[in-house]
Amino acid sequence: MRDFFRRALALFCILCLLLAAAPASAASHEALQQQVDAICTRYNAMGVSAAYVRGGAVVDTFASGWATFRTDPMTADTKVRIASVSKVLVGLAAHLLAAQGVINLDAPIDNAIGFYLRSWSAEDVITPRTILTHTSSLRTQPTASGVYDSVHAILSDPNNYYAAISGDLKHWEYNNFAFYVLGLALEHASGRTMDQILNAGLCDAICADASFWAGDLKSPDLVATVYNEEHGVGLSFDEQVVVHSKGPAANGSVFAGNYHISARDLGKIAAVLASGGYYEGRRVLSAQVAQSMCSYLMQPVPSNVFYQGEPLRYRADMLGREGLIYHTGSAYGELCFFSFDPQRQDGVVVLTTGAQRSGKDGIYGVCAEIAELLYASH
Numbered sequence: 467m468r469d470f471f472r473r474a475l476a477l478f479c480i481l482c483l484l485l486a487a488a489p490a491s492a493a494s495h496e497a498l499q500q501q502v503d504a505i506c507t508r509y510n511a512m513g514v515s516a517a518y519v520r521g522g523a524v525v526d527t528f529a530s531g532w533a534t535f536r537t538d539p540m541t542a543d544t545k546v547r548i549a550s551v552s553k554v555l556v557g558l559a560a561h562l563l564a565a566q567g568v569i570n571l572d573a574p575i576d577n578a579i580g581f582y583l584r585s586w587s588a589e590d591v592i593t594p595r596t597i598l599t600h601t602s603s604l605r606t607q608p609t610a611s612g613v614y615d616s617v618h619a620i621l622s623d624p625n626n627y628y629a630a631i632s633g634d635l636k637h638w639e640y641n642n643f644a645f646y647v648l649g650l651a652l653e654h655a656s657g658r659t660m661d662q663i664l665n666a667g668l669c670d671a672i673c674a675d676a677s678f679w680a681g682d683l684k685s686p687d688l689v690a691t692v693y694n695e696e697h698g699v700g701l702s703f704d705e706q707v708v709v710h711s712k713g714p715a716a717n718g719s720v721f722a723g724n725y726h727i728s729a730r731d732l733g734k735i736a737a738v739l740a741s742g743g744y745y746e747g748r749r750v751l752s753a754q755v756a757q758s759m760c761s762y763l764m765q766p767v768p769s770n771v772f773y774q775g776e777p778l779r780y781r782a783d784m785l786g787r788e789g790l791i792y793h794t795g796s797a798y799g800e801l802c803f804f805s806f807d808p809q810r811q812d813g814v815v816v817l818t819t820g821a822q823r824s825g826k827d828g829i830y831g832v833c834a835e836i837a838e839l840l841y842a843s844h
Contacts, residue, residue: 498839498840503530506530512818513531513693517733522738522746533690534690543688543730547689547797548726548727551804553777557598559663562668563656563663575594580715585624594651597641600644601632601637605628611717612721614716621647650718654714660720661676661677667755691819695822733815740806759775760778761776762774762775775791785829786841786842792804801833802815802818803815805837807841812844
């Protein structure tokens with residue numbers, strides 16, 4: 467009798483998961499698609515793709531406009547450069563390697579990157595975690611090369627550090643260059659490229675085709691042209707797909723914003739994090755890593771409305787939800803949004819090119835409207 471009830475409970479749980487992940491009806495999908503089209507038109511976007519996830523699965527996808535104008539329509543499987551949302555994947559790689567014992571997130575990053583960082587003070591210790599939270603003392607370097615030797619030279623000069631103790635939230639500053647450093651350190655410590663780390667740790671298990679080097683995608687032909695707000699070309703198809711990895715710790719510049727992925731596949735990653743590590747009923751990510759990706763500092767970032775995570779953020783009272791974990795990205799004309807609700811275990815990702823840049827509190831209007839629509843409608 468006990469076995470009977472145990473089996474019955476297991477079947478009930480599976481049924482709940484299936485119902486939670488059931489796709490929207492054709493009628494409701496079409497109504498939502500029309501609203502997404504209208505938002506795309508209102509913001510004069512060249513192309514938009516989006517995914518809604520729930521119950522550890524991608525429930526619905528939407529696309530509007532062009533991946534390449536008058537040549538390739540935008541689809542949910544179009545590969546889009548996701549700008550600073552790429553940092554979420556660097557963070558995932560860091561937590562994967564920490565769980566494997568390859569790196570220590572709270573040890574000096576010198577140990578991982580393979581050389582000594584000559585900071586302004588011996589008391590200042592830069593760790594992977596301080597980079598993930600944008601609280602390291604590293605100065606931003608807008609024009610820096612990401613080549614390993616060049617980064618080594620920059621970090622050997624005490625003038626390239628702020629006079630601040632790393633890890634202090636009052637010195638928070640968003641820092642692309644710091645993610646060059648972190649990405650190089652992760653690759654150097656593991657002896658693997660970032661793609662290899664992420665593919666082995668998650669992407670292969672969920673059949674996600676994504677890469678920091680667009681030329682290394684399984685389907686590079688699906689890469690979207692990036693259009694700017696005036697609908698000029700920000701990054702052409704050819705400029706993107708010519709980029710290939712040159713091996714571990716070769717060039718860190720891609721790690722601040724060069725990840726290429728479709729809305730469907732990025733939605734899979736959101737689904738995994740929102741569900742605590744599950745995808746379509748299978749555990750594909752450890753509870754430890756999933757929980758770490760959802761953690762954030764217990765005080766808000768000064769002069770901002772969010773709490774900084776590693777590197778995701780948490781913001782209360784957002785887009786009609788009690789709170790969302792999220793990250794944004796923008797460059798060359800891309801406006802991107804990655805988000806999930808850890809309480810309801812659902813999420814929305816939105817990828818756009820060529821849209822008018824507007825919004826509030828760092829959330830781009832085109833992304834916010836689509837995300838709020840999908841959160842409210844499912």
